[in-house]
Amino acid sequence: xxxxxxPDSDATVAEVMTAALARRLERVDNAFQGFASPLPTVALRAxxxxxxxxxxxxxxAVDGRPARAPLSTESARLLEGAxxxxxxxxxxxxxxxGNVDVMFVGAAQFDRRGRMNGTVAGSWDDPAVKFxxxxxxxxxxxxxxHAWGWRTEHSPRTLPAEVDxxxxxxxxxxxxxxxCAFERVGDGLAVTALHPGVERREVRERxxxxxxxDDPERTDPPTEAELxxxxxxxxxxxxxxGFAELDPL
Amino acid sequence: xxxxxxxxxxxxxxxxxxxALGGKTLHRAPMALVRALARAGTTDLTLVGLANSMDADLLxxxxxxxxxxxxxxxxxxxxxxxNYRRAVEGGxxxxxxxxxxxxxxxxxxxxxGVPFLPVAGLEESDLPAVNDALGETACPFTGESTAAVRAxxxxxxxxxxxxxxxDGNLRLGGADLTESLAAAAxxxxxxxxxxVVDPGxxxxxxxxxxxxxxxxxxxxxxPYGAHPCACPGEYxxxxxHLREYLDRSKDxxxxxxADEFLxxxxxxxxxxxxxxxxxxxxxxxxxxxxPPAGAEP
Numbered sequence: 001x002x003x004x005x006x007p008d009s010d011a012t013v014a015e016v017m018t019a020a021l022a023r024r025l026e027r028v029d030n031a032f033q034g035f036a037s038p039l040p041t042v043a044l045r046a047x048x049x050x051x052x053x054x055x056x057x058x059x060x061a062v063d064g065r066p067a068r069a070p071l072s073t074e075s076a077r078l079l080e081g082a083x084x085x086x087x088x089x090x091x092x093x094x095x096x097x098g099n100v101d102v103m104f105v106g107a108a109q110f111d112r113r114g115r116m117n118g119t120v121a122g123s124w125d126d127p128a129v130k131f132x133x134x135x136x137x138x139x140x141x142x143x144x145x146h147a148w149g150w151r152t153e154h155s156p157r158t159l160p161a162e163v164d165x166x167x168x169x170x171x172x173x174x175x176x177x178x179x180c181a182f183e184r185v186g187d188g189l190a191v192t193a194l195h196p197g198v199e200r201r202e203v204r205e206r207x208x209x210x211x212x213x214d215d216p217e218r219t220d221p222p223t224e225a226e227l228x229x230x231x232x233x234x235x236x237x238x239x240x241x242g243f244a245e246l247d248p249l
Numbered sequence: 250x251x252x253x254x255x256x257x258x259x260x261x262x263x264x265x266x267x268x269a270l271g272g273k274t275l276h277r278a279p280m281a282l283v284r285a286l287a288r289a290g291t292t293d294l295t296l297v298g299l300a301n302s303m304d305a306d307l308l309x310x311x312x313x314x315x316x317x318x319x320x321x322x323x324x325x326x327x328x329x330x331x332n333y334r335r336a337v338e339g340g341x342x343x344x345x346x347x348x349x350x351x352x353x354x355x356x357x358x359x360x361x362g363v364p365f366l367p368v369a370g371l372e373e374s375d376l377p378a379v380n381d382a383l384g385e386t387a388c389p390f391t392g393e394s395t396a397a398v399r400a401x402x403x404x405x406x407x408x409x410x411x412x413x414x415x416d417g418n419l420r421l422g423g424a425d426l427t428e429s430l431a432a433a434a435x436x437x438x439x440x441x442x443x444x445v446v447d448p449g450x451x452x453x454x455x456x457x458x459x460x461x462x463x464x465x466x467x468x469x470x471x472p473y474g475a476h477p478c479a480c481p482g483e484y485x486x487x488x489x490h491l492r493e494y495l496d497r498s499k500d501x502x503x504x505x506x507a508d509e510f511l512x513x514x515x516x517x518x519x520x521x522x523x524x525x526x527x528x529x530x531x532x533x534x535x536x537x538x539x540p541p542a543g544a545e546p
Contacts (some may be wrong), residue, residue: 076482092351119375167375
């Protein structure tokens with residue numbers, strides 16, 4: 001069953017986001033991806049191919065080079081072509097020592113201060129929706145050098161002013177959505193890049209707080225070479241999973 | 250006894266036990282052992298896992314899980330865990346939510362025979378306020394404050410492996426996910442394997458044995474023992490079955506699903522859930538496990 005909501009489009013905002021992450025990754029030595037992270041995993045696969053970034057995977061793989069990026073990013077398919085096995089508790093230890101450059105984090109909610117909630121909508125004592133939990137993030141957000149958040153939905157529900165529950169708070173300094181990129185400026189997040197065709201008004205309307213814009217640049221659309229690389233490492237387009245809809249660029 | 254029938258293994262677990270689950274998310278979940286516990290009616294269980302999916306969710310659905318120490322329970326891209334979610338929202342499950350790292354450290358404390366361990370991280374998280382297995386301590390040498398976790402010593406650890414030898418040595422197939430840690434922490438370690446191989450098979454490459462027999466109390470040969478989750482190198486997760494389970498659980502039809510798939514034994518399960526469908530979740534580049542007895546040609 002395909003996870004691609006736009007099978008006839010060569011480029012969508014999923015590729016804009018993948019390219020933004022892959023370019024940013026080329027400046028780091030290593031990055032760790034956990035489970036349930038298909039888009040960051042494809043970006044990391046691409047950055048490994050393009051720039052040799054060390055890819056640490058929850059699947060236990062170091063620098064896996066599977067023919068097809070898997071939808072479950074805990075999958076042992078990421079062990080294909082890997083140079084070593086390295087379990088996720090070992091990767092957590094490495095983070096605890098301060099040696100993980102970047103970790104990707106997903107969450108049900110991110111707020112204006114870069115705090116994240118993967119635990120509950122409502123309150124702990126009176127849950128409206130119980131989510132699955134934050135995985136490793138509660139421990140790791142203060143430990144990794146940089147945590148990069150990502151979401152396939154940009155709405156007041158997913159980006160409230162204050163999260164309902166603080167599963168994790170720490171070194172989240174970048175947050176990528178289908179509309180824009182936020183970076184940490186001072187004690188909160190500010191928009192530093194707007195994706196192609198996105199206006200400030202739309203970001204304001206779809207964010208749960210009074211958004212700050214810090215001289216945002218325009219995200220460059222993916223190049224032909226980038227699109228080719230994404231198709232090569234991710235022929236099943238798992239990078240597009242989780243998006244309710246995707247329009248052609 | 251190393252090799253024994255699955256029902257004998259399940260009989261080693263009792264009501265009220267702390268049960269650690271090997272595997273992670275959709276991969277190498279000890280599903281046959283979980284089904285066996287459900288069939289035996291073993292209840293009031295405290296589950297322990299870093300990140301789990303249908304293994305934990307099924308025991309929430311049957312009402313046999315009373316509590317769970319966990320970092321995540323869910324089905325990744327396939328969705329939230331419906332029975333876990335309903336149990337927590339209804340106040341029927343004592344959710345000891347931590348992180349994958351705090352649960353791993355709780356198990357490490359058990360492997361070392363110490364009552365607690367300090368652990369890095371958790372600053373500013375609300376989790377310690379809602380989970381009394383998470384605390385704070387001071388370094389006895391410097392006075393520095395650090396987060397800490399309580400040891401959790403599983404009465405029983407459940408793991409699934411690709412291969413076992415008759416003594417109970419295990420080869421997981423693919424990288425260790427949580428199995429070595431969970432096995433070292435558990436008082437009784439119960440394993441299922443896709444195949445039990447001849448004695449001495451592992452002697453040539455002992456470094457490839459992931460869990461040694463002296464940590465394993467009993468093993469049962471159960472083909473498709475991780476189904477509908479994946480057993481790396483043997484078969485992938487069965488997305489169609491998982492989606493059916495999720496849909497029926499969400500629609501209030503978990504009991505009907507359980508009647509259909511838990512009745513009888515594992516060979517009955519394979520007849521209903523696996524037979525004739527193995528191509529749908531075959532592991533590319535590997536031969537699919539032999540079709541179960543009674544499979545359609």
